[in-house]
Amino acid sequence: MSIDQYKSVKKNIPLIPLRGMSVFPYMVIHFDVGREKSINALEKAMIEDSLIFLCSQKDATIDEPTSEDFYHIGTVSKIKQMLKLPGGSIRVLVEGLNRGKILEINKDESYLEAEIEEMVYEPEELEKNEKIEAAMRLVLKDFEEYITLSNKVSPDLILTVSEIEDPGRFADVIASYIYLKEEENQKILEAFNFYERLEILHGILQKEIEILKIEEQINQRVKKQITKVQKEYYLREQMKAIQSELGEEDELIEEIEEYKSKIEKIKMPEEVKQKALKEINRLYKLSPNSAETGVIRTYLDWIVELPWDKETKDKVNIKKSRDILNNDHYGLYDVKERILEYIAIRKLTKDMKGPILCLVGPPGVGKTSIAKSIAKSLNRNFVRMSLGGVRDEAEIRGHRRTYVGALPGRIISSIKKAGSKNPVFLFDEIDKLNSDFRGDPASALLEVLDPEQNNTFTDHFLEAPFDLSQVFFITTANTTATIPRPLLDRMEIIRISGYTEEEKLQIGLNYLLPKQLKEHGLKENNLELSKEAIRDIINNYTREAGVRELERNIANICRKAAKRIVEEDVKTVRVNRGNLDKYLGGAKYRYEMVGKTHEVGVATGLAWTTVGGDTLSIEVNCMKGTGKVQLTGQLGDVMKESAMAGLSYIRSISEILDIEENFYKEMDIHIHVPEGAIPKDGPSAGITMATAVISALMNKPINKDVAMTGEITLRGRVLPVGGIKEKVLAAHRAGIKKIILPYENKKDLEEIPSKVRKKIEFVLVKKMDDVLEHALVEEDDENENH
Incomplete structure (x- = not known):
């Protein structure tokens, strides 16, 4: 039926906008009327024919609606009944008759009235x-x-x-x-x-x-869950009753009381105590067979076993501490002095926060063992954690208890193992830390190694702060290059350089030999190892900055001596320079010694390696060609760039040096660094390569007794380099009499042992001119040499 099938009847009737409801034809409904205009409209309708037009308001919150605030299609209705209510409002019962449409709203201040087009149809x-x-x-x-x-x-x-x-x-x-x-x-x-x-x-x-x-689905799910919870509660209550009959509940109560008693006795932060007591209440409420009870028990065991209030008393005696350090280690004066300074401050004040020392040096120089000596000299417990290859942040901070088998990190585990809250804590190999998708352990260590923050270190498992401010943290590293800068900034760097030959000799005689004799069950008179034999082991059987390989070789001699004593029934085994090869085989290493003559194009450089210093011969050949430059000997990018900078400098001063002006076009230059299988890099061979090239181009020999190290610039300035102590010791070992060093490395000469300093002449240079003056040999000098 379309709209034109309705019979349209126009009439003027009062109007009431309804709030929050609609009235349909054939619908009988009652509603309350309270607005004055609506009440007036009802009264007007009752006076006439009881008809009223009902439409819906668009916004129910509007009290005085205008024509825009209600829909213009509604229902023409008949008022069936009216009932006045207390408060002035009226309850009215109406019956919907037909749909209607507002054509025009008549203006009247007291009530709303409209001209309505009523749509009437006959169902028949x-x-x-x-x-x-x-x-x-x-x-x-x-x-x-x-x-x-x-x-x-x-x-x-x-x-x-x-x-x-x-x-x-x-x-x-x-x-x-x-x-x-x-x-x-x-x-x-x-x-x-x-x-x-x-x-x-x-x-x-x-x-x-x-x-x-x-x-309905949501309702059913909720009902099911409620039913399940009620069922579990009922069964749990039954279980408690059964446990009470069997006497099992008494065991749980006894365990809980034991935890409470332990927690009350320990002086721990109030925050931690409240957390622990909360966990105890949870344990009581849970079923004994619940998986959660195991997690809570583990947590409480850790809380009560940690040394919250246990600490060792420092025995502050500088003389005794100095003796302990000297007896355990030879040399290492800077390290010992820094530790003694700390001990002295501990005597004056108890409030000083634990320092963070970082011992940096090559392998085998005693970094780890000196940390043990510090603990011994302070009368503190010692714990060590190796960081080599640690990739997971949870190793430091622990796992959250939501994980199956969660435990605290190794920091808290080590503190528990130490049994005191102020141990000496060694982080070994801090430069070997790694990071991957499991987090960055170095970032987690930032809080641990910061004296301003570590008094509230929070492990993920404990979820409560533990005070690490009394811990004496020591870290060790072979190099600072791979330690993240924020972490390095929190530590005091103490560099331990390699030992001199004399120091190694003293360590071998006074420390390593007695230790190995004891470990191999030998007495002092069972093995006689001469000084010369130990010196030969140092020079010919080891190549290291520390003494680890030296100790292994002494242990090797001890084993062979023990075998001879048992097998041949010998009382004393004597090992000297003459029969050393019988015990250790032929010499493994050779040190390049100074040449017998001055040579053209051969300069002696000094290199730093992870196992100490070494000398380096740099050879240059100049040949007729087309200006090609060839660099061989497995040289790195930095070293190649140094060679090119040196060549550019030589070209710029070729006239002063009286070198053929077009040498770079007419000659091929080949720079070679022997031992080509070993990769080499760094800027410190810059002046050595430049000197060798100048010597070859000028056909002037280089002094065989001179070694040099330093970086060269395009303008011929000589810049400082590192590893001076190790390089000087290597030069001394090779018989060098004069060493050319950058002027800015003057401060590094203080680190060189006085015995070595006396035997070598040091020349400090600022420019390449000074290098050539001391390195190149004039013809008269060369003839004298011959």
């Missing part, structure tokens, strides 16, 4: 087609499902609705019984076409059914 005149019949069946089916899912509508209503033949009334009756939003009610009201109205109602009902289904 309607002819239902197949489409409308199908739509009615679908809507009835939807309504049945809606009633089944919703408990707000009586199931008996289906019978009443199914008997309605009129499609308009059918749709309006169903719409009046379902709970819809104002906008959806309005859509149905505004649908004058019956088929369209049924289609809209079908869509709305389908949507409501889906929502009700979801609500």
